Amino acid sequence: xxxxxxxxxxxxxxxxxxxxxxxxxxxxxxxxxxxxxxxxxxxxxxxxxxxxxxxxxxxxxxxxxxxxxxxxxxxxxxxxxxxxxxxxxxxxxxxxxxxxxxxxxxxxxxxxxxxxxxx
Numbered sequence: 750x751x752x753x754x755x756x757x758x759x760x761x762x763x764x765x766x767x768x769x770x771x772x773x774x775x776x777x778x779x780x781x782x783x784x785x786x787x788x789x790x791x792x793x794x795x796x797x798x799x800x801x802x803x804x805x806x807x808x809x810x811x812x813x814x815x816x817x818x819x820x821x822x823x824x825x826x827x828x829x830x831x832x833x834x835x836x837x838x839x840x841x842x843x844x845x846x847x848x849x850x851x852x853x854x855x856x857x858x859x860x861x862x863x864x865x866x867x868x
């Protein structure tokens with residue numbers, strides 16, 4: 750009889766454990782499901798951002814390794830130097846033209862004064 754009683758207690762204990770486990774599962778399952786959904790969403794967003802970054806990194810590497818772009822940049826530097834030289838030459842010529850114009854105006858004045866003095 751003691752064995753039967755122990756067996757009944759064991760069955761009752763198993764039932765109680767199952768009921769407690771079910772209660773705990775029902776208690777914690779909704780928040781865990783919500784957390785799981787949020788984690789899944791964040792993971793998807795992180796993967797999307799990672800793919801975008803990888804694509805941008807590939808584009809940047811392609812641009813940096815592009816020989817044509819390097820040649821164009823070298824041409825830009827050469828043309829800029831030429832432009833600076835031409836600009837400086839033009840400024841020098843402009844100053845000389847102004848100086849010659851001033852000199853021509855002075856010579857014209859002197860010629861007019863001499864012409865007026867002869868008359």
